[in-house]
Amino acid sequence: MIPTKPHAALLASPGLGHLIPMVELANRLITHHDFHVTIFVVTMEPTASNKPIDLLPKQPYTSPTLYNLVVLPYVDSSAQMSPSDKIMTRLAIMMRGYVPSLRAELGSMKHNPTLLVVDLFGTEFLSLADEFDMVKYVYIPSNAWFLAMTICVPLLDKQAKHVGPLNIPGCKRVEYDDILDPIFDPENKDYDAYVRIALDLGTADGVLVNTWEHLESKTLFSLKNNKILREIFNKRVYPVGPLVRPVSLDYLGGELLEWLDDQPKESVLYVSFGSGGTLSSQQTTELAWGLEMSQQRFIWVLRPHIEHDGAGALFHAMDGQGQIISQYLPHGFLTRTHNLGKVIPMWAPQTEILAHKSIGGFLSHCGWNSTLESLVNGVPIIAWPLYAEQNMNAALVEEELGVVIRPKVLPTKGVLGREEIKKMIIKVMEDDDGIKMRVRAKEVQKYAKEAFTIEGSTLKSFSEIANTCENRLTDQRAKASIIN
Structure with a gap:
């Protein structure tokens, strides 16, 4: 069934650091742009409780009237992991095991979703958006500088260990001590997992980043205009931050x-x-x-x-x-x-x-x-x-x-x-x-407050996202009418 307004499906990787930003993104889509939202949660182990609300901390994150929170059935991927695998590799293997579960959940929803948003470790789920004719975004609950570094990782020489600062076209370089661990050792599985994520980002319709124009104007400009970066990554980057929980x-x-x-x-x-x-x-x-x-x-x-x-x-x-x-x-x-x-x-x-x-x-x-x-x-x-x-x-x-x-x-x-x-x-x-x-x-x-004003980068980003989803919803209705 085609919904009367856009319905977003958000997928959060395990951990509060991934779930909480998704909840705040959901709140923004619902309260300011009239979306229906379902948040799908992946867990690293069988939960003791069947109540999704128990996955959230003792804070006002949940309001059943605002969005649905669905815990995907636990999938044990331990047999595919080796004791030497590090966290990024383990997360990649585990998330891969949940693709059939999310496919089944999306297929059983009352309304056909219009938008799929996954976080950095959920990029393998983007193919499901094509199956269900959805707009697809990756939400990076971090900054644009981190995104710029990530999309440049596939350019590194896998045959050589990294020994100096990492230069990013048009952006501030990453000093040696600040570089992520997977980049140091190309023989490590985490390096392969990170490269795969970086390449998968290019299959999305766009990337949402929890930052705003004034905070990272140079990096956001380069992601949009730098010739080398655009050759690597030619998708739209939307600054949607700062998304933080309201004070109570x-x-x-x-x-x-x-x-x-x-x-x-x-x-x-x-x-x-x-x-x-x-x-x-x-x-x-x-x-x-x-x-x-x-x-x-x-x-x-x-x-x-x-x-x-x-x-x-x-x-x-x-x-x-x-x-x-x-x-x-x-x-x-x-x-x-x-x-x-x-x-x-x-x-x-x-x-x-x-x-x-x-x-x-x-x-x-x-x-x-x-x-x-x-x-x-x-x-x-x-x-x-x-x-x-x-x-x-x-x-x-x-x-x-x-x-x-x-x-x-x-x-x-x-x-x-x-x-x-x-x-x-x-x-x-x-x-x-x-x-x-x-x-x-x-x-x-x-x-930070000005980012959410009419002239602010964040409000503009959300308006463009909402318009894109409304257009997809119109297309879905047109296709449905032809079929009927």
Whole structure:
């Protein structure tokens, strides 16, 4: 049946870092462009609950009246994986196994979908859009610089290991220490998986990127106009950001909100490494001492040490504070810092915390979701990248905007000592450099809001996407009338 308005099918790869941006994209399509939306979710293991809502964190992400959230039946692809396979290869194999499931779900839908959107790891699903006569886009929940690097990867010489900066036509080069791991070793399966994704991007009708014109004007211009880039990738790039979750202060909770309200303006450092970020016990100890020695107010979201990864019982033990949390920290830390800060186990309402007037800095892993949440709230960042493209994110925001400071030694290369951590915290929270960073961060915040105005790049992108889908819907109706 042909729907009366466009119906979008969005496919999210496993993990909150992929699901949450899809939810925000869905909210935008629904509330501003009157789409029907179904989000299909892929999981890495059988879920204990049959309720899709349980896949989302304790935040206002879900509204059953807005969109459908469907968990695809679990597919066990472990037999196709080897113990040496890394995360990108594993994700590619796993996602491939879900193609028949999504095909079946699309075929059983009451209304024929008009639009298919997949993320970076779902490019193999794009062929389904042709089967169902859908507009097809890839949504990159990262920045345009990362997209530019990705589409250039197939040009690299597979016979030679990469040993220097990566030059991207018309764009800022990627320094050696910031390059993604798969590029370093062409003999690694992750390299092949990454190249395949890069090539698959060219089969989409366009790419959506969670950025905006003012943030990456040079890169977006090059993706549109640079001759070499256009020969590699001749599809339209739509800046649709910053897509971040709206603030709901009710989710701060009474005790945390009261504590934040009692702190001076821009005096609290928020410390979090995202939904998947963990530190070693040695690094956790150094960070704790750095926080204490700085004597700055803080909120620290603490997760189990990386040495304990996979010990499921530990995650349940972290549900409470007290003695369970203290075993991960220097002796007496919680007592000595009782009047300075809050240590929160596992999870905190990050969007709400960053939006609070008392927050003056963010010590972050620089995942793009967290980076955007910091930018839209005018909060400068202490960069602590851990994996994926996080080093690139930190470099982009430091060099282009001047609202980030990076440590002398990358956290991926060694342990940061307490003295350096203390100095970085004081620099952002107290020194003149930190004050200047906050001023610049407030300017970025202003430009982020302007992206959604009538003249803004984001509103224009969504209008063009909606018009393309309306045109496809008209074509579908015309075809249906001929058949009937």
